[in-house]
Amino acid sequence: MHQFTDEEGLRALLKTPGQRAYVGYDLTGPSLHVGHLLPTMALRWFQKCGHQPVVLLGGGTTKIGDPSGKDTQRQMLTEEVIAANEASIATAFDRLLGGKEIRVNNAEWLDKLNYIAMLREVAPHFSVNRMLTMDSVRLRLEREQPLSFLEFNYMILQAYDFVELNKRHKVRLQMGGSDQWGNIIQGVELNRRLGLKDDVFGATMNLITTASGAKMGKTAAGAVWLNADMLKPYDYWQFWRNTEDADVGRFLKLFTELELPAIDALLVGNINEAKVALATEATALMHGAEEAEKAAQTAREIFAGSGVSDNLPALHVAKVELDAGIALYTLVVQAGFAASNGEARRLIKGNGVRVNDAVVSKEDLALHTADMTADGYIKLSAGKKRHILIKLAE
Numbered sequence: 001m002h003q004f005t006d007e008e009g010l011r012a013l014l015k016t017p018g019q020r021a022y023v024g025y026d027l028t029g030p031s032l033h034v035g036h037l038l039p040t041m042a043l044r045w046f047q048k049c050g051h052q053p054v055v056l057l058g059g060g061t062t063k064i065g066d067p068s069g070k071d072t073q074r075q076m077l078t079e080e081v082i083a084a085n086e087a088s089i090a091t092a093f094d095r096l097l098g099g100k101e102i103r104v105n106n107a108e109w110l111d112k113l114n115y116i117a118m119l120r121e122v123a124p125h126f127s128v129n130r131m132l133t134m135d136s137v138r139l140r141l142e143r144e145q146p147l148s149f150l151e152f153n154y155m156i157l158q159a160y161d162f163v164e165l166n167k168r169h170k171v172r173l174q175m176g177g178s179d180q181w182g183n184i185i186q187g188v189e190l191n192r193r194l195g196l197k198d199d200v201f202g203a204t205m206n207l208i209t210t211a212s213g214a215k216m217g218k219t220a221a222g223a224v225w226l227n228a229d230m231l232k233p234y235d236y237w238q239f240w241r242n243t244e245d246a247d248v249g250r251f252l253k254l255f256t257e258l259e260l261p262a263i264d265a266l267l268v269g270n271i272n273e274a275k276v277a278l279a280t281e282a283t284a285l286m287h288g289a290e291e292a293e294k295a296a297q298t299a300r301e302i303f304a305g306s307g308v309s310d311n312l313p314a315l316h317v318a319k320v321e322l323d324a325g326i327a328l329y330t331l332v333v334q335a336g337f338a339a340s341n342g343e344a345r346r347l348i349k350g351n352g353v354r355v356n357d358a359v360v361s362k363e364d365l366a367l368h369t370a371d372m373t374a375d376g377y378i379k380l381s382a383g384k385k386r387h388i389l390i391k392l393a394e
Contacts, residue, residue: 060110
């Protein structure tokens with residue numbers, strides 16, 4: 001944890017089991033990513049300590065867009081897309097919270113607000129002078145980047161969410177990343193100014209960066225998604241396996257439920273064994289023990305055996321396309337090893353790509369059906385740890 005509005009008062013509150021805390025999630029995509037994992041793990045521990053987690057889905061606030069940490073306004077999503085995203089991200093909460101959380105959507109009250117009535121009730125408690133000092137607003141203005149009036153309303157609506165959750169579900173605590181500190185403070189203060197009976201609290205956790213200073217969860221191919229249909233469990237396992245040495249101990253404590261003595265024992269041993277434990281434990285939490293062990297076994301077969309495993313991710317292509325020839329850089333992008341054709345070409349040129357375990361450096365190389373092994377695949381690799389089997393679509 002990083003910041004508290006009233007740490008002493010919160011500690012006193014949490015001595016009584018059955019308290020309720022929430023984390024908000026805007027519905028901007030069909031899956032959460034590892035950047036959402038820490039606050040969700042905080043809800044999981046909150047639940048294990050005898051309390052009730054509350055997941056607030058931003059069906060209403062997603063229509064506005066949170067300006068925190070953004071250089072430009074978010075893309076406006078339709079209600080149909082927002083609803084589809086809500087259904088899709090539910091799998092993460094089913095897995096991490098066991099489906100036992102209270103799950104609510106703020107469209108339930110935000111969609112019904114009367115604008116004039118809300119202005120009269122809520123707006124007098126917000127100072128524009130102070131709102132302009134909040135990081136989500138100040139940084140955009142200092143960079144002379146546009147901030148729409150639509151986005152400027154976001155912190156008011158998020159603060160109002162806390163009021164509604166307090167009234168409807170007796171929620172006393174909001175948690176989130178440190179980039180949400182300003183929004184959380186506004187929600188705590190709005191509860192007090194509206195005269196709600198119970199004290200409420202806010203708490204944040206640091207946004208996670210790696211030892212090298214990179215934002216956690218960002219890779220060349222994009223975000224590290226939590227949904228298995230957007231990132232296969234093997235690739236999720238590999239993400240954790242590739243953790244920098246200096247981050248292994250910290251990540252074992254944050255993203256697994258291993259006991260601290262067990263973590264200490266791992267850290268005095270072989271660092272690669274600690275990385276495997278991190279990858280397997282983190283994957284088991286998100287995708288189940290069976291998928292985690294399958295991913296670990298796949299890695300063992302690749303690096304200690306023949307170099308191929310039946311459990312490797314597969315990219316299926318049409319036979320007619322492979323007969324005609326598909327550019328290698330296109331397949332590198334489709335495999336998720338690069339975010340663009342240009343990046344894929346540079347990876348190939350730098351000897352970072354192998355086909356059937358042979359290094360290739362010809363940028364314009366095309367792969368054909370004739371390149372398939374007798375077992376019916378082409379093994380495509382990027383670096384030492386990313387592999388995929390190219391197979392014909394049935």
